[in-house]
Amino acid sequence: MSLAEQVLEGNIRAAARLMRDIDDGRSEAIDELKQLYPHTGAAYIIGITGPPGAGKSTLVDQLTASFRGRGKKVGVVAIDPTSPFTGGAILGDRIRMNRHSCDEGVFIRSLATRGALGGLSRSTSDVALVMDAMGMDIIIIETVGVGQDEVDIVKEAHTTCVVMVPGLGDDIQAIKAGILEIGDIFVVNKADRDGADRTARELNIMLEMRHSTEGQWHPQVMKTEATRGSGIDELTDEIMAHRTFFLSSGTIGAFLRERGRRHFMSILRDTLVKKAVAFMATNDALDTIVTAMNEHRIDPYSAVEEIVSKMMPV
Amino acid sequence: MSLAEQVLEGNIRAAARLMRDIDDGRSEAIDELKQLYPHTGAAYIIGITGPPGAGKSTLVDQLTASFRGRGKKVGVVAIDPTSPFTGGAILGDRIRMNRHSCDEGVFIRSLATRGALGGLSRSTSDVALVMDAMGMDIIIIETVGVGQDEVDIVKEAHTTCVVMVPGLGDDIQAIKAGILEIGDIFVVNKADRDGADRTARELNIMLEMRHSTEGQWHPQVMKTEATRGSGIDELTDEIMAHRTFFLSSGTIGAFLRERGRRHFMSILRDTLVKKAVAFMATNDALDTIVTAMNEHRIDPYSAVEEIVSKMMPV
Numbered sequence: 001m002s003l004a005e006q007v008l009e010g011n012i013r014a015a016a017r018l019m020r021d022i023d024d025g026r027s028e029a030i031d032e033l034k035q036l037y038p039h040t041g042a043a044y045i046i047g048i049t050g051p052p053g054a055g056k057s058t059l060v061d062q063l064t065a066s067f068r069g070r071g072k073k074v075g076v077v078a079i080d081p082t083s084p085f086t087g088g089a090i091l092g093d094r095i096r097m098n099r100h101s102c103d104e105g106v107f108i109r110s111l112a113t114r115g116a117l118g119g120l121s122r123s124t125s126d127v128a129l130v131m132d133a134m135g136m137d138i139i140i141i142e143t144v145g146v147g148q149d150e151v152d153i154v155k156e157a158h159t160t161c162v163v164m165v166p167g168l169g170d171d172i173q174a175i176k177a178g179i180l181e182i183g184d185i186f187v188v189n190k191a192d193r194d195g196a197d198r199t200a201r202e203l204n205i206m207l208e209m210r211h212s213t214e215g216q217w218h219p220q221v222m223k224t225e226a227t228r229g230s231g232i233d234e235l236t237d238e239i240m241a242h243r244t245f246f247l248s249s250g251t252i253g254a255f256l257r258e259r260g261r262r263h264f265m266s267i268l269r270d271t272l273v274k275k276a277v278a279f280m281a282t283n284d285a286l287d288t289i290v291t292a293m294n295e296h297r298i299d300p301y302s303a304v305e306e307i308v309s310k311m312m313p314v
Numbered sequence: 315m316s317l318a319e320q321v322l323e324g325n326i327r328a329a330a331r332l333m334r335d336i337d338d339g340r341s342e343a344i345d346e347l348k349q350l351y352p353h354t355g356a357a358y359i360i361g362i363t364g365p366p367g368a369g370k371s372t373l374v375d376q377l378t379a380s381f382r383g384r385g386k387k388v389g390v391v392a393i394d395p396t397s398p399f400t401g402g403a404i405l406g407d408r409i410r411m412n413r414h415s416c417d418e419g420v421f422i423r424s425l426a427t428r429g430a431l432g433g434l435s436r437s438t439s440d441v442a443l444v445m446d447a448m449g450m451d452i453i454i455i456e457t458v459g460v461g462q463d464e465v466d467i468v469k470e471a472h473t474t475c476v477v478m479v480p481g482l483g484d485d486i487q488a489i490k491a492g493i494l495e496i497g498d499i500f501v502v503n504k505a506d507r508d509g510a511d512r513t514a515r516e517l518n519i520m521l522e523m524r525h526s527t528e529g530q531w532h533p534q535v536m537k538t539e540a541t542r543g544s545g546i547d548e549l550t551d552e553i554m555a556h557r558t559f560f561l562s563s564g565t566i567g568a569f570l571r572e573r574g575r576r577h578f579m580s581i582l583r584d585t586l587v588k589k590a591v592a593f594m595a596t597n598d599a600l601d602t603i604v605t606a607m608n609e610h611r612i613d614p615y616s617a618v619e620e621i622v623s624k625m626m627p628v
Contacts, residue, residue, distance in 0.1 A: 030615050037613030260604040260614070265587070267618045272586040273579070275626060290574040299351030300574070301344050304581045312589060312626055 004035035007133055012107070015134050019109050022126045033126060036133040043075070043132040044243055047157030048142045049182075054165040055189045058226040060142045061100075066236040068105055072138045075131030076108040077124055079143040079153060107131060121152040122266050128156060154182055156259065158252075159242045161185045161235070164203065166195035180206055183219055184242050187235060191223035217245050279311050318349035321447055326421070329448050333423050336440045347440060350447040357389070357446040358557055361471030362456045363496075368479040369503045372540040374456045375414075379543075380550040382419055386452045389445030390422040391438055393457040393467060421445060435466040436580050442470060468496055470573065472566075473556045475499045475549070478517065480509035494520055497533055498556050501549060505537035531559050593625050 003021075006014030021029040046063075048056050057078070064074045100106040109131075111123055124141060131139050143153050154160050162183035186207070188200045203221045220238055224231035246252055280286045285307065292298040317335075320328030335343040360377075362370050371392070378388045414420040423445075425437055438455060445453050457467050468474050476497035500521070502514045517535045534552055538545035560566055594600045599621065606612040 034613045034615045037615075038610045041610065256608050257604055260607045261600065264600070264603055264607065264614045264617060267614050268590055268621065269583060269587050271618050271622050272590060273583050275622065276582055276586060286575065286578070289578055290571055293574045293578065294570050296352045296355065299348045300578045300581050301348045301351075303578060304585050307582065308585050308589065 002032060002035060004032040004133075007032075007036060007130060008039055010134065012104070015107065015130055016109075018130055019127050022123055022130070023111055025123075029126070033129060036129060040129050040132040043128070043136050043139045044159075045128060045139045045141060045157045046239060047154040047160040048140060048163060049154050049160065050163030050187075050189075051165070054163040055226050056142050056163050059163060059187065059189055059224060059232075060140050062224075062226050062229055062232040063140060063236060063239075064100060064106055066232050067138045068100075068103065070236070073105040073136045074107075075128070075134070075136035075139040076106070077127050077131070077139065077141045078108070078110045079120065079124060079141070107134065107136060121156070122270070124153050125156050125263060151182065152262075155262070158246055158255070159184050159239050161187050161239070163187045163189050164199060165190050166193045166199045180210060180219075184217060185219055185235070185238050186221045188221060188223050189226055191225050191231065192228075196223060215249065217242065217249075276307065276311060280307065316346060316349060318346040318447075321346075321350060321444060322353055324448065326418070329421065329444055330423075332444055333441050336437055336444070337425055339437075343440070347443060350443060354443050354446040357442070357450050357453045358473075359442060359453045359455060359471045360553060361468040361474040362454060362477060363458070363468050363474065364477030364501075364503075365479070366458055368477040369540050370456050370458075370477050373477060373501065373503055373538060373546075374454055376538075376540050376543055376546040377454060377550060377553075378414060378420060380546050381452045382414075382417065384550070387419040387450045388421075389442070389448070389450035389453040390420070391441050391445070391453065391455045392422070392424045393434065393438060393455070421448065421450060435470070436584070438467050439470050439577060465496065466576075469576070472560055472569070473498050473553050475501050475553070477501045477503050478513055479504050480507045480513045494524060494533075498531060499533055499549070499552050500535045502535060502537045503540055505539050505545065506542075510537060529563065531556065531563075590621065590625060594621065 003014050003018045007018060018029060018032050021032075048060055048063075050056055060076060060078070064076060067074045100108065109127055111120065111127060124143075128139050128141065141153060141157055160183055162185070164186065166188065186203050188196055188203070190196070191200075200221045200223060207219055207221070222231060222235050222238055224235055226232070246255075277286075280289075289298065289300075289303045289307075293300055293303065317328050317332045321332060332343060332346050335346075362374055362377075364370055374390060374392070378390060381388045414422065423441055425434065425441060438457075442453050442455065455467060455471055474496055476499070478500065480502065500517050502510055502517070504510065505514075514535045514537055521533055521535070536545060536549050536552055538549055540546070560569075591600075594603075603612065603614075603617045603621075607614055607617065
């Protein structure tokens with residue numbers, strides 16, 4: 001029986017193995033994903049993003065418990081970027097959500113590496129696809145919101161929650177302006193801290209200044225204390241409210257088309273590059289080209305044209 | 315006369331126009347870059363990176379003045395990422411270095427957008443290539459160090475300076491561990507602030523803990539107050555010391571090969587994707603595929619294989 005068939009039968013170990021294959025960038029994983037694809041599309045994906053130190057992990061833990069309490073199966077994909085600047089992987093593998101470890105309705109996967117199949121966002125969407133096929137009702141993708149990679153990941157989600165925290169200084173405050181565009185819900189976590197009300201108020205003012213049209217979703221600013229569990233139920237309600245809006249307002253069609261296009265183009269890009277690498281490997285073409293470039297005998301643009309015209313004579 | 319020929323003759327307006335074409339992702343720019351390529355390779359590239367608020371712009375301004383004082387022509391590429399999280403472009407176009415605006419030995423270019431030719435790192439290296447062809451001796455690339463994109467940009471530089479600032483909180487301190495790997499020189503800017511000595515001391519301890527082998531470069535921690543200009547001359551000296559080491563130690567060969575390989579692969583990837591998009595445009599294939607995907611009649615992996623086998627029948 002293929003890994004995919006085992007996943008569809010609910011085999012947790014098979015799912016874990018397939019996700020590891022995806023994370024490692026093993027090409028065998030693609031055949032399994034092909035088999036799973038027809039069985040996906042039912043899960044609702046929630047993106048949780050925000051700066052380091054905003055308490056996202058704890059919040060995701062609480063949301064998981066909240067959705068479990070409502071009878072939903074929950075998958076969690078936590079991104080620990082390996083980028084030297086974001087620090088995620090440097091802090092070491094966090095022990096995630098031990099209290100859910102005996103619950104078969106929760107499946108948690110930490111992605112720390114960039115799989116060779118594609119970038120981090122490819123691995124993330126592939127892992128989410130496996131969780132979808134496993135029958136998870138809710139998939140939470142948690143990412144440290146700092147770069148384009150992370151923004152791409154957030155685009156996978158039906159509902160995106162941006163988590164802020166009081167008192168991260170002026171620079172971070174300035175950054176807020178940009179994230180207004182990607183958040184469906186804003187969360188001021190660690191709401192017991194000094195300045196929480198001010199942060200919430202400022203966010204609200206910025207949200208109100210946006211040009212908003214009739215029939216559009218109006219993001220709310222929610223306050224939580226994830227460590228104590230307060231505000232979590234209200235946040236879960238708000239996520240479900242956005243879900244209802246999203247599914248009924250007609251935006252879902254455009255969203256799915258755009259997401260499908262992005263998936264296809266991402267796989268296409270990786271496949272073409274892999275083909276080219278294999279093509280060049282047969283005669284050490286890459287080495288020869290780089291040498292010629294460094295000796296200024298050829299420019300990289302002409303070198304590319306030459307290779308591409310050999311690969312695609314038409 | 316082509317833009318490239320005008321650039322080689324020292325025409326500033328032509329250079330500015332070519333850089334705009336690059337930033338806009340216009341494919342005509344490629345023909346110009348091809349012509350310029352044989353005339354490049356002499357410039358020394360310095361990368362300046364670090365978190366928002368570290369005072370990088372001011373530092374770059376001072377370094378520019380310092381290198382000018384030593385008779386060098388200086389090009390500056392400043393990256394203002396449009397990523398919603400980094401905030402660069404949101405802060406608006408900074409008025410950069412007015413005091414150099416009448417100096418023909420200084421050429422400054424701000425890159426705010428992601429050109430369609432490729433990602434931000436492609437635009438950056440193409441713009442640096444134009445400055446190189448213009449005869450700039452020193453090219454300073456300034457980037458807000460927060461994501462993979464920015465790390466890729468830093469890889470362009472012969473010498474990378476990581477700029478830190480005292481008192482950015484625990485999260486940022488944790489992040490430091492990862493940037494040790496990419497910095498050739500560390501700068502504690504705003505050295506008049508409380509905690510500057512501690513930040514410098516901590517950096518030094520972390521650097522000493524690294525396993526260092528004989529004949530390797532040992533990064534120094536420099537203190538500057540860019541707004542007052544203090545420490546700048548010493549920093550310039552240290553950059554030149556690293557340059558001497560870099561050019562004499564034999565690492566330059568491996569560096570150039572790796573950089574060449576990366577340039578080539580990046581151009582190759584973009585070219586292949588562009589070919590594929592053109593191929594699919596002839597019969598609305600992309601629309602058809604996305605529709606079939608969303609109706610679960612095809613999975614994206616098989617759809618990609620089908621397109622690629624049509625494009626490359628061999």
